[in-house]
Amino acid sequence: xxxxxxxxxxxxxxxxxxxxxxxxxxxxxxxxxxxxxxxxxxxxxxxxxxxxxxxxxxxxxxxxxxxxxxxxxxxxxxxxxxxxxxxxxxxxxxxxxxxxxxxxxxxxxxxxxxxxxxxxxxxxxxxxxxxxxxxxxxxxxxxxxxxxxxxxxxxxxxxxxxxxxxxxxxxxxxxxxxxxxxxxxxxxxxxxxxxxxxxxxxxxxxxxxxxxxxxxxxxxxxxxxxxxxxxxxxxxxxxxxxxxxxxxxxxxxxxxxxxxxxxxxxxxxxxxxxxxxxxxxxxxxx
Amino acid sequence: xxxxxxxxxxxxxxxxxxxxxxxxxxxxxxxxxxxxxxxxxxxxxxxxxxxxxxxxxxxxxxxxxxxxxxxxxxxxxxxxxxxxxxxxxxxxxxxxxxxxxxxxxxxxxxxxxxxxxxxxxxxxxxxxxxxxxxxxxxxxxxxxxxxxxxxxxxxxxxxxxxxxxxxxxxxxxxxxxxxxxxxxxxxxxxxxxxxxxxxxxxxxxxxxxxxxxxxxxxxxxxxxxxxxxxxxxxxxxxxxxxxxxxxxxxxxxxxxxxxxxxxxxxxxxxxxxxxxxxxxxxxxxxx
Ligand SMILES: Nc1ncnc2c1ncn2[C@@H]1O[C@H](COP(=O)(O)OP(=O)(O)OP(=O)(O)O)[C@@H](O)[C@H]1O
Ligand SMILES: Nc1ncnc2c1ncn2[C@@H]1O[C@H](COP(=O)(O)OP(=O)(O)OP(=O)(O)O)[C@@H](O)[C@H]1O
Ligand SMILES: [Mg+2]
Ligand SMILES: [Mg+2]
Numbered sequence: 322x323x324x325x326x327x328x329x330x331x332x333x334x335x336x337x338x339x340x341x342x343x344x345x346x347x348x349x350x351x352x353x354x355x356x357x358x359x360x361x362x363x364x365x366x367x368x369x370x371x372x373x374x375x376x377x378x379x380x381x382x383x384x385x386x387x388x389x390x391x392x393x394x395x396x397x398x399x400x401x402x403x404x405x406x407x408x409x410x411x412x413x414x415x416x417x418x419x420x421x422x423x424x425x426x427x428x429x430x431x432x433x434x435x436x437x438x439x440x441x442x443x444x445x446x447x448x449x450x451x452x453x454x455x456x457x458x459x460x461x462x463x464x465x466x467x468x469x470x471x472x473x474x475x476x477x478x479x480x481x482x483x484x485x486x487x488x489x490x491x492x493x494x495x496x497x498x499x500x501x502x503x504x505x506x507x508x509x510x511x512x513x514x515x516x517x518x519x520x521x522x523x524x525x526x527x528x529x530x531x532x533x534x535x536x537x538x539x540x541x542x543x544x545x546x547x548x549x550x551x552x553x554x555x556x557x558x559x560x561x562x563x564x565x566x567x568x569x570x571x572x573x574x575x576x577x578x579x580x581x582x583x584x585x586x587x588x589x590x591x592x593x594x595x596x597x598x599x600x601x602x603x604x605x606x607x
Numbered sequence: 608x609x610x611x612x613x614x615x616x617x618x619x620x621x622x623x624x625x626x627x628x629x630x631x632x633x634x635x636x637x638x639x640x641x642x643x644x645x646x647x648x649x650x651x652x653x654x655x656x657x658x659x660x661x662x663x664x665x666x667x668x669x670x671x672x673x674x675x676x677x678x679x680x681x682x683x684x685x686x687x688x689x690x691x692x693x694x695x696x697x698x699x700x701x702x703x704x705x706x707x708x709x710x711x712x713x714x715x716x717x718x719x720x721x722x723x724x725x726x727x728x729x730x731x732x733x734x735x736x737x738x739x740x741x742x743x744x745x746x747x748x749x750x751x752x753x754x755x756x757x758x759x760x761x762x763x764x765x766x767x768x769x770x771x772x773x774x775x776x777x778x779x780x781x782x783x784x785x786x787x788x789x790x791x792x793x794x795x796x797x798x799x800x801x802x803x804x805x806x807x808x809x810x811x812x813x814x815x816x817x818x819x820x821x822x823x824x825x826x827x828x829x830x831x832x833x834x835x836x837x838x839x840x841x842x843x844x845x846x847x848x849x850x851x852x853x854x855x856x857x858x859x860x861x862x863x864x865x866x867x868x869x870x871x872x873x874x875x876x877x878x879x880x881x882x883x884x885x886x887x888x889x890x891x892x893x894x
Binding site: 367496527577601602 | 648649650651753754755777780781782783784785786787788810812813850851852854855856858859862863866868877880881884885887888
């Protein structure tokens with residue numbers, strides 16, 4: 322896979338860093354590569370450095386040491402700032418903090434206007450972005466009358482309209498109900514599959530992380546481990562030692578397998594878990 | 608006698624303005640002393656509005672709320688007493704912490720209840736110990752704490768008032784899995800020791816299923832269900848229509864049943880599912 326983002330031994334220290342109370346660097350020696358068109362989930366304990374890293378991907382923060390390249394451009398190079406921000410869009414946890422205009426379509430247009438896209442093209446891009454997140458029918462609504470899931474999709478539409486090659490989402494579903502979470506996750510997986518947009522999803526929901534192509538686990542400002550979801554989520558004890566968890570389906574399968582039952586090494590969702598249990602039960606009752 | 612009784616409550620925000628919004632409409636229910644109630648519902652269904660009505664932060668547009676049999680708005684001047692008896696940990700704890708130090712924040716409630724310095728100190732330390740607020744954080748500014756630490760401080764501040772009814776609005780949002788489990792265990796422990804009434808609002812069906820005795824389901828400002836956790840989560844199709852789901856573990860058992868395996872599908876935790884499968888396999892186990 323073609324390399325899109327490259328993180329080389331990055332350290333980061335906040336300016337307000339206080340030797341007495343702070344443990345040290347928020348990031349201390351992060352290395353990772355994100356491929357073009359890849360869907361990567363980043364998980365890790367509170368304070369492990371996920372949000373700090375996310376803000377490095379589009380040059381909001383610059384490394385204290387080390388370097389980051391986005392599509393070959395150094396994020397510390399001022400001349401690349403505009404191009405990097407165009408390539409990498411960031412969606413945050415609380416949609417209320419990201420809605421700026423009084424009408425949905427104006428809100429979605431906001432980012433494009435800042436990029437200096439001609440008005441006619443903006444119109445087209447906004448309509449298309451709203452269709453992509455299935456919110457076109459709401460284009461004339463006021464954003465504050467929308468549900469949390471709908472607001473978050475409007476925020477994503479605003480990013481899509483800027484036609485980024487990569488979208489970074491920092492806990493986009495933390496305040497959403499189950500349906501809103503599904504809507505947002507369906508939208509981003511579709512953008513990834515149908516448009517080849519690179520997705521970096523930061524989440525505390527392991528059920529969401531299992532949907533990615535690859536999972537990166539952060540711990541205390543470093544990458545602890547990474548791999549395809551079955552590789553990462555089969556290490557149940559390791560994850561628990563680092564304040565993480567696995568989906569209930571994975572846990573049940575793991576516990577039964579540990580008792581000696583013949584089950585797959587790792588299942589990641591309810592359907593696969595039920596199927597594996599069904600086969601186990603059928604096999605044993607023969 | 609029920610500890611809380613809501614009778615036809617309605618709440619309209621911005622009545623008479625162009626922003627008028629009916630957040631709650633004709634909601635009635637009763638909660639018994641010592642119950643652990645879960646509250647679920649789609650975003651904007653009225654959960655936060657409801658809990659603020661229960662401790663008198665908002666006044667119902669219509670209907671009445673009884674605390675231990677007494678209408679809380681019967682004597683509006685005494686509404687402060689209701690706030691000591693019904694403690695809320697807000698959805699965003701940042702809005703709750705405002706003192707210079709964590710100690711002062713936790714001491715705020717007891718101080719306002721007119722307790723002596725010694726009693727206050729005792730309450731602060733007990734509440735801090737209960738919620739896992741560490742000694743060394745007490746003299747820090749609450750704003751220098753991480754998200755999870757802030758949550759704990761906010762909860763300690765409410766627990767220090769020893770409320771008869773403890774309400775927590777989305778206490779685990781944004782916490783990592785271990786932080787979430789530890790916090791829920793602490794709340795469960797507090798409930799077991801104090802034998803008080805707890806109301807917990809959450810978007811996590813998994814958390815609600817394993818902790819609540821009964822669940823109140825809200826939908827567009829109305830009460831959709833109020834029943835035991837097992838009964839509520841046996842109504843998967845209806846929950847789906849309300850924007851909700853059953854916990855993943857419950858779904859696994861339901862799928863297994865659909866495949867013709869006659870397991871008990873009224874399962875709320877991984878532990879229960881594990882035992883059910885082991886039991887089911889018991890007869891034919893080759894291990
Ligand atoms: N503005 C800031 N000033 C000083 N320190 C900060 C600031 N923001 C974060 N930190 C510290 O940097 C470290 C990493 O924080 P970061 O927000 O990146 O963690 P995170 O993995 O996103 O955590 P969470 O899961 O809680 O969102 C933590 O120790 C945190 O206390
Ligand atoms: N101060 C306010 N003024 C006007 N409308 C409000 C106010 N607070 C809440 N609302 C509206 O009232 C309805 C109920 O809101 P509430 O915050 O009680 O929902 P909730 O169930 O807690 O949602 P969430 O799951 O997102 O926290 C929503 O439509 C909301 O937009
Ligand atoms: Mg973060
Ligand atoms: Mg709320």
